[in-house]
Amino acid sequence: MATSVQTERTEPNTYATITRDVFNTIGNPGRGYYVLLGIVLCGLAIGGFSLLWQIRWGLGVAGYTPPVFWGVYITTFVFWVGIAHSGTLISAILFLFRSAWRTAVYRTAEAMTVFAVMTAGLFPLIHVGRLWYAYWLIPYPNQRQLWVNFKSPLVWDLFAISTYLTVSTTFLIVGLIPDIASFRDKATGWRKKLYSITSLGWRGTDQQWRHYTRAYLYLAALATPLVLSVHSVVSWDFAMSIVPGWHATIFAPYFVAGAIYSGVAMVITLLVPMRKIFKIEHIITVDHFENLSKLLLLTGMIVGYAYFVEYFIAWYSGNPFERASFWNRAFGEYWWATWTMILCNGALPWLLWYKKLRRSIPMLFVLSLFVNLGMWFERFVIIVVSLSFEYSPAAMGHYTPTWVEWGIMLGSFAWFFMWLLLFAKNFPMVSIAEVKEIIPLPRKKEVHQ
Amino acid sequence: MSKSPGGIMAVFEHVDVAADSIRALKEMGHKDMTVYTPAPLHEIEEAIGHTSSPVRRWTLAGGLTGLASGFAMTMWMSYDYPVVVGGKPLGSIPPYIVIMFELTILLGALSTVAGLVFHAIRNYRAAGYDPRCSDDLIGIFVPCPVERRSAVEDMLKDKGATEVKVEV
Numbered sequence: 001m002a003t004s005v006q007t008e009r010t011e012p013n014t015y016a017t018i019t020r021d022v023f024n025t026i027g028n029p030g031r032g033y034y035v036l037l038g039i040v041l042c043g044l045a046i047g048g049f050s051l052l053w054q055i056r057w058g059l060g061v062a063g064y065t066p067p068v069f070w071g072v073y074i075t076t077f078v079f080w081v082g083i084a085h086s087g088t089l090i091s092a093i094l095f096l097f098r099s100a101w102r103t104a105v106y107r108t109a110e111a112m113t114v115f116a117v118m119t120a121g122l123f124p125l126i127h128v129g130r131l132w133y134a135y136w137l138i139p140y141p142n143q144r145q146l147w148v149n150f151k152s153p154l155v156w157d158l159f160a161i162s163t164y165l166t167v168s169t170t171f172l173i174v175g176l177i178p179d180i181a182s183f184r185d186k187a188t189g190w191r192k193k194l195y196s197i198t199s200l201g202w203r204g205t206d207q208q209w210r211h212y213t214r215a216y217l218y219l220a221a222l223a224t225p226l227v228l229s230v231h232s233v234v235s236w237d238f239a240m241s242i243v244p245g246w247h248a249t250i251f252a253p254y255f256v257a258g259a260i261y262s263g264v265a266m267v268i269t270l271l272v273p274m275r276k277i278f279k280i281e282h283i284i285t286v287d288h289f290e291n292l293s294k295l296l297l298l299t300g301m302i303v304g305y306a307y308f309v310e311y312f313i314a315w316y317s318g319n320p321f322e323r324a325s326f327w328n329r330a331f332g333e334y335w336w337a338t339w340t341m342i343l344c345n346g347a348l349p350w351l352l353w354y355k356k357l358r359r360s361i362p363m364l365f366v367l368s369l370f371v372n373l374g375m376w377f378e379r380f381v382i383i384v385v386s387l388s389f390e391y392s393p394a395a396m397g398h399y400t401p402t403w404v405e406w407g408i409m410l411g412s413f414a415w416f417f418m419w420l421l422l423f424a425k426n427f428p429m430v431s432i433a434e435v436k437e438i439i440p441l442p443r444k445k446e447v448h449q
Numbered sequence: 450m451s452k453s454p455g456g457i458m459a460v461f462e463h464v465d466v467a468a469d470s471i472r473a474l475k476e477m478g479h480k481d482m483t484v485y486t487p488a489p490l491h492e493i494e495e496a497i498g499h500t501s502s503p504v505r506r507w508t509l510a511g512g513l514t515g516l517a518s519g520f521a522m523t524m525w526m527s528y529d530y531p532v533v534v535g536g537k538p539l540g541s542i543p544p545y546i547v548i549m550f551e552l553t554i555l556l557g558a559l560s561t562v563a564g565l566v567f568h569a570i571r572n573y574r575a576a577g578y579d580p581r582c583s584d585d586l587i588g589i590f591v592p593c594p595v596e597r598r599s600a601v602e603d604m605l606k607d608k609g610a611t612e613v614k615v616e617v
Contacts, residue, residue, distance in 0.1 A: 015487055015585030139526060147526035151534050151544045159551040167558045174562060178583070182487070185580035201570070203578055206484040206497050208569045213489045214502035215565035219558055222508070226554045233547060436488040441464040441587075444609060 013283065015436050022179070022430045023186050025278040029425055033277050040417045047411010050404045051126065059129035061404045068387045068399035073127035076409050078255075078379040080120035080416070081161065081234050085227055085256070086263025086295075087113025088168060091175070092223035095216075101291050103434040104284050107179075108274065109267050110172045111429070115419040116266075117165045119412050124157075126408060153236045160233040167226055171219050177202045178212070179428040194426075231259040238382065244325035245386030248313070254306040261299035261345070262375035268292055268368040272361055274424055283430055286359050293358040296371070300349025303378075307346050321391055328389045329381060333398055337377050337385065344374020455617040456592035457601050458577040459610040466609040467587040468496040473604055474591060483590045485582035493587065504564040511560025512553045519549030577616030590616065 054061050064071060087109040094102040125131040137158045139148045148155050181202035184195035202208065235255035238246040248254075268289065275284045314326035329338045348370055357363050389396055423429065461467035467484075471493065474482055486493055523545040531539050582588040589610075591601055598615060605613050 019487075019584045139522070146530055146532075149532070149534055150523045150527065150548055151537060151541060156544070156547040156551075159548055163551045163555040166555060170558055170562055174565070178488075182583040185583045200566075204485050204487060204583055206486070206493070206499065207571075209486065209489045209494070210499045211502045211504050211565050211568040214504045215508075215561050218505060218508040218561045222512075222554050222558045222561070226551075229547075229550060229554075433488040437490075441490065441585075442462055443465045444463040445465050 013435070013439055015439065015441065018283070018430075018432055018435050018439070019182050019186065021280055021283060022428050022432050022435075023183060025280065025424065025429055026183070026187075026191070026426060029277050032273075033421065033425065036273070036277075037418070037421050040414045040421060043410050043414030044418060046407050047409075047414055050407030050411060054126070054129075054404050054408070055131070061402060063400050063402040063405060065397045065399045067390060067395050067397055068384055070127075070383050070387060071399055072380075072401045072405040072409055073123045075376065075379040075383050076412055077120050077123035077127070078234055078383070079262070079376050080116045080123070080412065081231060082255070082259035082262045082375060082379075083266045084113040084116035084120065084164070084168070084263065085231055085259035086261075086267055087111070087116070088171075088223050088227040089260050089263070089295075090267070091171065092220040092227065095220045096224060100438045101288055103438055104430055105267065105271060105288050105292070106434070107175065107431045108270060108424070108429050109263075110168065110175065111420060111423050112263075112266060112270060113168045114165070114172050115416050115423070116263075117161065117168060118419065119416045121161055121165060122412065122415075153233065153240045156233045157237055160230045164226060164230045167219075167223055171223055174212075174216060174219060175431060175434075176427060178204060178433040179431060182432050183428060228256055231255045238386075243386050243390055244319075244321040245329070245382065245389075248310065250306060250309060250313070254303075254310075257299050257302040257306060258345075258375060258378060261296065261303050261349075262372060264292055264296045264299065265368040265371035265375070268296070268364050269372060270420065272365045272368075274429065278424065278429065280430060283435065286361065289361055289364055290355075290358045293352050293364055296368075297349055297352040297358075300345065300352070300371070304346040304349070307342060325386060325389055329385050332385070332389060334381065334385045334388070337381050341374050341377040341381050344370045345378060348374070455615070456577075456590060457598055457605065457613060458579065458588065458590045458616045459605040459613045460579055460581065461587045461589070461609070462585075462611050463609065464490060464492050464587065467589065468492045470589060470605055470608045470610065471496040473608060474589070474601070477601070477604065479591050479593060479601065481592060485578065485588035485590070487583050487585060487587075490587075502568065504561060504568060507564025507567075508557050508561045511563075512557030514560070515552035515554070515556030516549050518556070519552035520545065522552075523548050586611070 062071065062073070087106075090102050090109040091106040091113070094106070125134045128134065137148065137155065150156075176198075177200055180195050181199040181204065184192060184199050187195055232252035232255065235251035239248055239251035241247065271284055271289070271292075275281050311326055311330075314322045317323075329335075348367060351357050351363075351367065357367075384399055388399055459470070461470070471482070471484060484493055484497060524540050527539045527541075533539065577590050579586065579588045589605070593601055602613050602615075
């Protein structure tokens with residue numbers, strides 16, 4: 001067995017090896033996979049218990065203290081929406097740029113997008129407490145004949161997030177169809193039935209590809225402005241109000257760059273163990289990681305620049321409230337959160353200027369964890385620290401999250417990883433058709449030459 | 450195509466041979482063949498020479514519908530139960546652009562998929578199928594009446610098809 005694995009790595013990828021190796025990912029993934037799944041299910045149980053506790057006893061069990069009524073839930077909501085973004089960047093924007101390296105990694109990134117939005121979408125509901133009234137956000141005819149307020153960024157957010165969830169799910173499913181068809185043609189037993197249904201009768205005919213490639217192009221073209229709009233709208237949840245530290249025109253691009261930065265880090269965090277567990281190291285290679293880390297470097301520089309500009313404008317504006325707010329961020333009660341964020345997002349990505357580090361997978365993995373941590377704290381700093389320190393000293397307060405909030409946050413990570421692990425074991429986690437597209441098929445004429 | 454009288458199914462290992470055979474078949478007058486490929490291959494697409502897919506019209510129609518319905522919904526609901534918020538006009542276009550934009554994307558994407566399903570599902574049981582065509586082979590199915598089969602079969606073998614068989 002060991003020798004066959006070795007030969008697999010040295011042989012060049014062909015159409016047949018791609019189908020075979022990706023198909024093998026749905027085989028027995030080994031003990032590591034089940035250990036991870038077990039850990040994830042324990043985390044989910046903790047999250048579920050915390051949520052039930054909050055439903056039973058009400059929102060009072062969260063640590064909300066006036067004036068901080070947006071805490072860990074909204075922080076984690078923004079975190080997960082941000083994670084989603086790099087998936088669409090890799091699957092749609094790099095598709096429009098005809099970037100060949102994206103083909104091997106985009107499926108995982110796209111699945112990550114869908115699961116991250118699914119996770120993010122839970123938080124506004126958990127945050128409002130009585131989550132069974134969540135449908136009040138939707139404009140529907142009701143007995144009071146009252147409509148939702150379309151001037152509110154929270155309603156924009158509902159439209160943006162639900163559109164994003166729908167479109168990215170559609171995009172993922174459309175991309176999956178030809179690959180599921182390849183699985184169908186290889187599988188046996190119940191899996192053959194499953195893939196026969198889910199491949200929707202795909203046969204790869206010239207007519208099907210003709211419509212498919214066009215549809216895929218337009219979906220990518222629609223997803224690209226969508227992804228830029230979603231985090232802009234999320235940023236306007238803050239920027240549209242007059243809280244010092246929130247009311248800034250830089251917010252939309254700042255949030256989008258941060259979102260892609262955190263998302264690329266999450267893609268790296270996911271791909272490192274996945275390619276090992278599913279033995280696809282020869283499809284997702286060090287070159288892919290180097291390209292991802294270049295994206296990480298670029299967006300990290302933009303995020304670092306945005307931090308600098310925020311502080312600069314706070315000083316340069318001459319607005320005493322803005323200045324006080326930013327002074328409080330760096331040296332106030334929450335200084336540790338701010339410095340964690342600056343260290344992880346502003347300083348550590350500079351290491352990626354070294355090619356050696358960009359090509360070292362263990363280093364990248366560790367760095368990606370720090371970036372994830374830093375980006376969570378960025379949202380915490382923006383949301384909680386700004387709210388706790390507004391205009392009037394009499395109205396300032398200190399917020400400390402409770403175990404219920406940490407439990408639900410932990411549960412959200414578990415929920416996210418659970419979907420990813422289940423997806424990776426049952427569906428093609430590398431796009432078979434698109435990886436094939438960039439490999440030349442054998443030609444007869446060249447053989448003669 | 451669903452009333453196809455059966456025909457010839459050939460599979461190819463080499464992409465240039467398959468493209469040559471497609472051109473030769475078109476010269477022989479067989480324009481209603483079905484080509485199976487594991488991935489979209491430019492060489493094959495060029496040999497077949499399809500025009501642009503009509504899916505783009507679905508995208509445009511869906512996008513415009515979304516834009517119009519976003520405008521109509523926000524404006525109508527604002528005036529149906531007038532509530533002044535923040536001293537702004539009842540129908541404030543700038544904030545409503547966000548809703549219009551999101552609905553443009555949403556309906557544009559959904560109708561693109563509807564168009565894809567509508568167009569790709571026609572001819573779906575067109576002909577014979579070889580499961581290897583989703584792996585690493587290119588398949589061509591040519592519907593043709595019994596009396597012309599031997600000519601087509603000979604031509605495909607001559608061009609270098611890996612396998613040629615009659616499908617009923």
